Amino acid sequence: MKIRKAVIPAAGLGTRFLPVSKSQPKEMLPIVDTPVIQYVVEEAAAAGLRDVLMIIGKGKRAIEEHFDRNFELEDALAARGREAELEAIRRISTIARLHFVWQRELKGLGDAITYARDHVEDEPFAVLLGDTLIEADPPVLPQMLELFERFGTSVVALEEVPIAKVHRYGVIAGREVEPGRFEITDLVEKPDPDHAPSNLAIAGRYVLTPDVFGYLDRTPPGKNNEIQLTDALRRMVRERPIYGLRFNGVRYDIGNRLDFLRTNILFALRRPDLRQDFAAWLLNLAETLPQPAEPPSPLDAEELRPE
Numbered sequence: 001m002k003i004r005k006a007v008i009p010a011a012g013l014g015t016r017f018l019p020v021s022k023s024q025p026k027e028m029l030p031i032v033d034t035p036v037i038q039y040v041v042e043e044a045a046a047a048g049l050r051d052v053l054m055i056i057g058k059g060k061r062a063i064e065e066h067f068d069r070n071f072e073l074e075d076a077l078a079a080r081g082r083e084a085e086l087e088a089i090r091r092i093s094t095i096a097r098l099h100f101v102w103q104r105e106l107k108g109l110g111d112a113i114t115y116a117r118d119h120v121e122d123e124p125f126a127v128l129l130g131d132t133l134i135e136a137d138p139p140v141l142p143q144m145l146e147l148f149e150r151f152g153t154s155v156v157a158l159e160e161v162p163i164a165k166v167h168r169y170g171v172i173a174g175r176e177v178e179p180g181r182f183e184i185t186d187l188v189e190k191p192d193p194d195h196a197p198s199n200l201a202i203a204g205r206y207v208l209t210p211d212v213f214g215y216l217d218r219t220p221p222g223k224n225n226e227i228q229l230t231d232a233l234r235r236m237v238r239e240r241p242i243y244g245l246r247f248n249g250v251r252y253d254i255g256n257r258l259d260f261l262r263t264n265i266l267f268a269l270r271r272p273d274l275r276q277d278f279a280a281w282l283l284n285l286a287e288t289l290p291q292p293a294e295p296p297s298p299l300d301a302e303e304l305r306p307e
Contacts, residue, residue: 003124003145003207004051006044006096009112010037010130011057011103016256025060027130029260031267032274036254037063040128041095047141049126050096053119055112057103064100069093108226110216117213124148124209127229132204133263136249140205144245147181148207151243154236157205158182158244159251166196170230172244173197182244184237189223189230200244202230203251212236 014026027037037054044052056063070089077086101115113127126141134140134157144155161169167190174184186197206229215232222228233242252263265282268274 001124003126003148004049005120005123005125006049006052007055007113007116007120007125007127008037008040008044008052008130009055009103009109009127010060010063011055011106011112012131012255013057013106014131014255017260023059025056025063026255027060028062028066029254031133031254031264032271035066036133037130038066038092038095039133040130041067041098043134043139043141044126044128045096047126047139047145049141051099052096053099053101053116054130055101055103055115057106067093067095067098107221108224108228110219110227110229110232113208113229114213114216120210122210124154124207127206127208129204131253131255133252133254134203134205134247134249135252136247140203140245140247140249143247144205144207147243147245151241152209153240154209154212154233154242155207156184156233156242156244157203158200158246159203160199160246161201163193163196163199166191166193166199166201169201170228171196171198172200172202174200174244180246180248182246184242184244187230187234187237187242189228200246202244203247204253211240 010025010027012026014021017026017029020029025037027040028035030036031039041052044050054063073089074086077089099119101119103112103115105111116125126144128141140157144157147155156172158172170187170189171191172182172184173186173188174182177183182200187202188197191197212232215235216227216229219227219232219235222231236242253259254263268278
């Protein structure tokens, strides 16, 4: 069965971004001038998944408004002849067919996924975390969809992380059946590094079969007293195969402040309208900064799950 629908959980509190996240959803924080959540919706649409359900919570109304039309703003831009900006904001409402459902109580990613049950019905679907961007060549989601079409079972995106930091992630055990393709035998949520089955972490992208809802229904609260999707998938893999795709690329976890700042700098340096002046300013600034006691760490996510 061909996958048509995507689900984007975006109900978390975003406590690492307080005080701004008190009234502004962390998913609406900008990467230069585009909200994080728009990048995620565009990723789904680029993979052919234009039927998108977003799971939101209290204080997330700005997400709905962002993807709706603003006729007053459109009229003002048109009157001033600002055609480029007009076209950009009109496009936002046409990226995908968006639907919204409210997660009544924040009980974890697994619980959030259950709110998609009525929307996806008996169809397989993709899940993209709303505060995580992935850049890969080729793109991750089409590769996952191709793997699903071959094997007809759930698929998760994987990235290698330092073994000392596996306690921040859901981690898999499995065997590599093809380069970068794994048949998963077990999944563990935030394992102790001394007992982790591997350093392959689940990277915020999933393709799931609809029977996942039954496994979620039978999954008790786990880490942080939340219903963990990883725990439900661990139950599933005991009864049917799950595959993993290790991608070649970069994951940006916008859920933590340091990666958010780094990501903004990297994306700004790609912009033709910003690159030259911004790079010159950064170089001048760097000359005034004291040398750090330790070399800077690479991009590193604090956690994959939404808060």
